[in-house]
Amino acid sequence: MNEILFFDSTLRDGSHAVAHQLTVENIRDYCAEIDSAGVYTVIVGHGNGLGASSLQVGLSGLTDHQMLTTARSQLKKTRLGVFLIPGFGTIKDDLAPALEIGVDLVCVAAHCTEADVTRQHIEYVRSKGKEAFGILMMQHMTTKERLLEEALKMQEYGALGVILMDSAGASLPDLVTENIGRLVKGTNVKVGFHAHNNLGMAIANSFAAIKAGAMIIDGTLRGFGAGAGNCQMEVLAGCLNKAGIETELDLYKLMDVSEHIATTMMTKAQEITSIGLISGLAGVFSGFATKVKVAAERFGVDPRDIFMELGKRKVVAGQEDFITDVAIELAEQKNEKAKNQDLSF
Amino acid sequence: MKKIKVGILGTGNIGSDLLIKVQRSKFLECGIFAGRNPRSEGIKRAKILGVRTSCDSVEAIKNNPDCCDIVFDATSAKVHFHNASILEKMGKYIIDLTPSQVGKMCVPVINMAECLDVKNVNLVTCGGQSVIPIAYAIMKVHPETEYIEIVASISSKSAGPGTRVNIDEFTQTTRDSILSFTGVPKAKALIILNPAEPPVLMHNTIYATIKNPKIERLSSEIKAMVKKIQQYVPGYKLKLGPVAENNRVTTMIEVVGLGDYLPQYSGNLDIITCAAVKIAEEYANNKLLKIKV
16 A cells, blocks of 8 residues: 655654753653554654764764664664764764664755765665665755756665755745655655744645655654744644545544653744744754854844844755854944944934 | 976866966976876866876876876775875875875874875875864863864865765764874764855864863964964964853864865865875975985
8 A cells, every 4th residue: 555654753853942852761752652653763863863963063962872772672663763964973983883773764864955975875774774765955945856856866876765854944835846746756766745834834835745746744743843843743644634645643642642742852832933934934944043042142133134144145954153153243244333323423 | 496296196176276286386296197087177177288198097107107206196095095006016105185094194284294204195084184283282282172073064066076975984084083183082073065155165163172171272272273274275264263162162264275276165175185285395395305415
């Protein structure tokens, strides 16, 4: 049967929302319950994936090893997945040890125009007999033709599917329909979509992706995730039920895990704040939000201006060091303006 | 004044950039510019410049041993393994710009003197050339530094197919070389390709975890190091810092290329070709002095 595969990123993207401080209990309890909910894989780790715990993007409370062994001990039916961005984690230091622990599936992610950096890692995972999927991040930043070109590279390396990630939550449903449709037509692998909710479109975009032929949907319970959060999976499951689209998902089970476990991990309700909205409009990765707020306060500038400027500079995930740069420049411009005003009589 | 002859293997961006730098040198001249691809733009350009070229790569040197004393290898890690054995037997001084890790790792500002007596010198990675000196300066002031992390951000356009397909070695080698050059107990390297248009300059951030950092001393040590590097990489700049926040010291570096063969945004490639020429000149200078004596 040709069913939609659901990738559950609650324990990976959700890490962003708690500054990568998920606990062993969080991971254990979540995995124990979600195992029977019908998701294809549970992806676990630091928000930026394997080997990403760093001063640059945030130190993780637990090591990759602690997180993965905890999840592994609970998952019986569901595949244990990890996320890896080449340039962050390496095969020797991170990927090989993860496979050793018993990871079944690896999502190898690159910026939407840089698929060729995923070759070594996808080929490595496939050579070890595990499942590899390619992820093209910040899908709003390029054309559908280019997305197809990059997806075909991942297909050639051995990826079983290619997932478009709307990292900044900057897409509207029409764009998703077009991009997913192009990949479904042009590739021989499963095509997927990973939404963010900055513009309130995560469910609508995931729905549009399915209508356009996507066979993989990546989401999180409660929408727990970076910035404005992700596609709230139990809500999507409900919508699919209503639309008469059959899936493996157990709606009540998802609701229960969402109510009783996801909420215990969250330090605040997942909502679209002004910062979330502005990062979506600027087309900047929402994982930047915390650092933007800190820099805005430190240098006395409007965080919205920082986001719009970062958007102009087309920053990509991992370039958090540019935030300080931009904040300082904006502060200087502000001072310059104030000075000029003082001088004008 | 007499010059020492060099051979350049690899006619891509790095080889072509090296050629321009060699032609400007007071101590070096290009004896052979060799690759495999007869249609290479680099070969065409070298011919126009009146440089002797060949499409037989390392065999061109093997069949004509007097064409050079020093060989720059700008091919690929895999090809270098083959080239190294041939050239070492011939007694050539090899400066390897691939991430092969065959020769002795060299960052000129730190250990050039001890690299002039070996047969084969390896230039780590462009990220390594840029950040290791700063990490080294930090460790000099604070040998108790617990952790160093570097972020090398380079423009997508300046990362050729070789870099992309070897991104894993690039990341790993950069990290490993921070450990071996500085002795810090724990290190991490993050490599980011930035697709922004127009292309961004090479931008590096160095974080260090230090209890009670002495920021004044760090600052003067780092500034002195930057000055030393600027002697052979003029576009190497201290962009920010060092600044301390809690127990974290942040330093940012920007590298503007000379714009010789590659545009200015390609500081990442320039920093490694400048280092290579610096080592070759030092070697050549020693050799010329010996001739005079």
